[in-house]
Amino acid sequence: METFEVLIYPYNPQDMPPTARGPAVRSATVRPTGEEGATGHPRYAGDGVQADIDPTTGTVEAITVDGAELEDGWSARVADA
Known part of the structure; x- marks a missing residue:
């Protein structure tokens, strides 16, 4: 069963490079639910x-x-992706 750590980052103006956004303000370990999300990818x-x-x-x-x-402007990414 594959798990991911999702990192949540605060508002990032469009002209600011991603490396300047600072540390994640929240993280979560997520596990597969067995469902498909609205995007067609696993939830x-x-x-x-x-x-x-x-x-x-x-x-x-x-x-x-x-x-x-x-x-708007906030972002999420998988750690080490």
Whole structure:
């Protein structure tokens, strides 16, 4: 069973390089739910996070945190992806 660590980053203006965004403000270990998400990728859940993740690339395709979508400009990524 493959698990992922999802990292949540705060607002990042479009012209700011990703390396300047600072540390993640939250992380969550997510596990497969056995369901397919709206994006067509497997759904993972854990620690208040639900995410559709492409397991081949490690890309977060869709995410909710504590039942809400991320605010505009916020981002999520899989650690070490």
